[in-house]
Amino acid sequence: MSAHICGDYKTTYKEDMVLFQTTFSKxxxxxxxxxxxxxxLLLGNYTLYVGNxxxxxxxxxxxxxxxxxxxxxxxxxxxxxxxIGAYASGYLTMKLGFPFIVALPCAGLITALFxxxxxxxxxxxxxxxxxxxxxxxxxxxxxxxxxMEFITNGVLGMMIDPPSIFGFSFDTDLKYFxxxxxxAVLATLYAKNIVRTRPGRAFIAIRDRYISAEVMGVNLFKxxxxxxxxSSFLAGVAGCxxxxxxxxxxxxxxxxxVSIEYLAMIIIGGLGHVIGAIFGAIFxxxxxxxxxxxxxxxxxxxxxxxxxFAALKQxxxxxxxxxxxxxxxxxxxxxxxxxxxxxxxxxxxx
Amino acid sequence: MEFFLQLVVSGIVVGSIYxxxxxxxxxxxxxxxxxxxxxGEFLMVGAxxxxxxxxxxxxxFWIAFFLTMAVxxxxxxxxxxxxxxxxxxEPIISIIMLTIGLSSVxxxxxxxxxxxxxxxxxxxxxxxxxxxxxxxxxxxxxxxVGFAFLFLLLFTLFFRFSPSGIAMRAVADDQQAALSMGISxxxxxxxxWCIAFLVAGVGGVFLGNINGVNISLGFFGLKVFPxxxxxxxxxxxxxxxxGLIIGVLEALTGGYIDPIIGGGTAEVAPFVVxxxxxxxxxxGFFGTEEIEKV
Numbered sequence: 001m002s003a004h005i006c007g008d009y010k011t012t013y014k015e016d017m018v019l020f021q022t023t024f025s026k027x028x029x030x031x032x033x034x035x036x037x038x039x040x041l042l043l044g045n046y047t048l049y050v051g052n053x054x055x056x057x058x059x060x061x062x063x064x065x066x067x068x069x070x071x072x073x074x075x076x077x078x079x080x081x082x083x084i085g086a087y088a089s090g091y092l093t094m095k096l097g098f099p100f101i102v103a104l105p106c107a108g109l110i111t112a113l114f115x116x117x118x119x120x121x122x123x124x125x126x127x128x129x130x131x132x133x134x135x136x137x138x139x140x141x142x143x144x145x146x147x148m149e150f151i152t153n154g155v156l157g158m159m160i161d162p163p164s165i166f167g168f169s170f171d172t173d174l175k176y177f178x179x180x181x182x183x184a185v186l187a188t189l190y191a192k193n194i195v196r197t198r199p200g201r202a203f204i205a206i207r208d209r210y211i212s213a214e215v216m217g218v219n220l221f222k223x224x225x226x227x228x229x230x231s232s233f234l235a236g237v238a239g240c241x242x243x244x245x246x247x248x249x250x251x252x253x254x255x256x257x258v259s260i261e262y263l264a265m266i267i268i269g270g271l272g273h274v275i276g277a278i279f280g281a282i283f284x285x286x287x288x289x290x291x292x293x294x295x296x297x298x299x300x301x302x303x304x305x306x307x308x309f310a311a312l313k314q315x316x317x318x319x320x321x322x323x324x325x326x327x328x329x330x331x332x333x334x335x336x337x338x339x340x341x342x343x344x345x346x347x348x349x350x
Numbered sequence: 351m352e353f354f355l356q357l358v359v360s361g362i363v364v365g366s367i368y369x370x371x372x373x374x375x376x377x378x379x380x381x382x383x384x385x386x387x388x389x390g391e392f393l394m395v396g397a398x399x400x401x402x403x404x405x406x407x408x409x410x411f412w413i414a415f416f417l418t419m420a421v422x423x424x425x426x427x428x429x430x431x432x433x434x435x436x437x438x439x440e441p442i443i444s445i446i447m448l449t450i451g452l453s454s455v456x457x458x459x460x461x462x463x464x465x466x467x468x469x470x471x472x473x474x475x476x477x478x479x480x481x482x483x484x485x486x487x488x489x490x491x492x493x494x495v496g497f498a499f500l501f502l503l504l505f506t507l508f509f510r511f512s513p514s515g516i517a518m519r520a521v522a523d524d525q526q527a528a529l530s531m532g533i534s535x536x537x538x539x540x541x542x543w544c545i546a547f548l549v550a551g552v553g554g555v556f557l558g559n560i561n562g563v564n565i566s567l568g569f570f571g572l573k574v575f576p577x578x579x580x581x582x583x584x585x586x587x588x589x590x591x592x593g594l595i596i597g598v599l600e601a602l603t604g605g606y607i608d609p610i611i612g613g614g615t616a617e618v619a620p621f622v623v624x625x626x627x628x629x630x631x632x633x634g635f636f637g638t639e640e641i642e643k644v
Contacts, residue, residue, distance in 0.1 A: 068443065121629060132628070133628050135572070139618055140618060140622065143615075260450055260454075263450075267444065267447050307465075311458045311461030312462060315455050315458030315462065316458075317454050317458075318451040318452060318454030322433055322451040325444050325447060326436045329444060
């Protein structure tokens with residue numbers, strides 16, 4: 001065990017890449033996971049509802065974090081990919097009668113396939129051009145969702161039952177929370193793990209200097225497509241869980257606004273940090289809830305605030321993104337590291 | 351045939367406004383290297399400001415029109431100063447996200463002031479349509495095409511001959527060299543945002559006169575992407591040509607394909623074209639090809 005007296009002391013590369021850096025952090029992570037499963041028993045339905053949304057957002061944010069944060073490929077089509085996962089799972093379970101446990105990975109795989117198709121232009125396009133290409137993907141997929149009525153039921157929406165696994169039905173917020181939290185933990189572990197393997201290092205190399213990466217033998221096409229695939233797989237899983245949670249989905253749920261929200265999550269959380277995606281997801285889900293709460297409190301004095309709530313929400317949303325980019329460009333993950341570093345040396349932080 | 355010509359005319363009208371918005375977009379991209387996702391919101395803000403002056407303050411339309419131009423220039427200055435200046439040197443994704451945040455703020459602010467309902471300009475242009483050959487054109491269409499081309503011409507001349515315009519082109523070409531020649535890059539950046547806001551605002555006023563003013567005007571900005579990619583991201587003639595082509599394409603798909611397979615095709619057709627162009631000719635008609643050297 002490396003002691004935490006003043007920084008980390010490591011002698012091998014392997015030691016540096018260990019998932020749990022110290023026994024101390026291992027202890028806290030395990031304690032956190034136990035708390036994650038124990039505390040919900042005490043919570044009310046509204047808190048659990050928010051918790052479910054957070055867990056689903058974390059899964060989606062992990063996906064875009066791998067693609068945009070680690071591989072540097074900007075995607076403005078994440079919302080549409082989440083939609084593909086939602087519709088795929090809905091179609092598989094409701095029309096074809098697949099069990100949920102099969103439909104969940106299938107939804108992910110179908111979305112991964114779509115993601116890889118739209119990822120093909122990424123070999124030729126970079127930065128701005130790729131952003132615009134994925135924007136086009138967003139609109140085309142949205143159009144298909146509205147018009148392929150034999151699958152999606154168009155603007156009327158698709159009804160989906162709550163899932164059940166081996167006869168156990170996840171029909172309450174509490175039960176569902178265990179499902180979403182478990183998948184979120186798995187997704188986080190997966191993301192944390194992949195960035196320390198060969199593909200993960202290849203992703204980061206592509207992000208930082210793709211020409212050097214190619215010179216060093218990283219197959220750009222393969223790894224870019226892989227990043228698109230993994231990212232869309234997680235988006236599909238998030239979409240599937242979301243669809244089965246809200247039980248009715250329409251194309252309006254998967255607009256460009258959703259894509260932007262997910263991008264905002266990883267930027268506010270901090271690009272290129274796995275934990276940043278978690279912070280960002282929590283932040284972006286809580287933001288509208290906090291604003292709603294505030295508007296209810298303030299509506300006593302200012303009754304007109306209810307009418308302009310949606311508009312105010314948009315202003316605050318935009319202002320927060322701008323504020324973060326201008327004042328805290330490294331996001332919440334960086335702030336978190338500063339706090340940790342402060343306490344590591346406390347009270348002798350000279 | 352008449353139907354076809356009618357569609358082409360309305361496509362050119364909308365396309366000329368696309369071209370105006372695309373001009374501002376290309377300008378910002380050329381001079382500052384920023385892709386502006388808030389261009390459509392600039393258009394919307396311009397439309398609302400002019401509408402507010404005409405309906406609430408009862409200022410005659412033409413005075414309000416010129417006042418709107420002044421206000422949009424000031425807004426452009428403020429936005430550049432507050433939001434964009436600190437972002438110089440940040441990665442592309444941050445800057446893209448910043449303009450997305452900006453668009454959200456503008457959209458929300460407009461709704462706070464004017465509410466979400468559709469509003470219309472009072473009658474300004476004569477309702478009597480003009481007959482040009484077999485095609486019927488309403489006067490507001492002619493006015494907006496006229497103004498769009500006037501502005502496009504003015505700015506083309508501005509870039510070609512005026513010292514400021516030449517300075518802007520110099521900065522777009524090579525910031526370092528421009529700086530060492532005594533050009534203030536800051537001033538040029540500010541000017542780019544002002545002009546972009548101004549031309550978008552003008553487009554917004556005319557579009558508002560044609561279709562009414564509501565929050566969905568902001569989506570106009572997204573249509574500009576196919577136009578600028580088609581023309582080449584950093585080419586002003588390309589923006590104009592691309593805008594016109596996309597406008598006509600949209601009108602034609604709306605007129606011929608929508609009745610067959612249901613609405614919404616006109617909205618998505620430009621993006622299908624966009625994907626095809628990106629696949630076969632990513633730098634558009636006149637765009638500069640980026641050649642990478644190790």
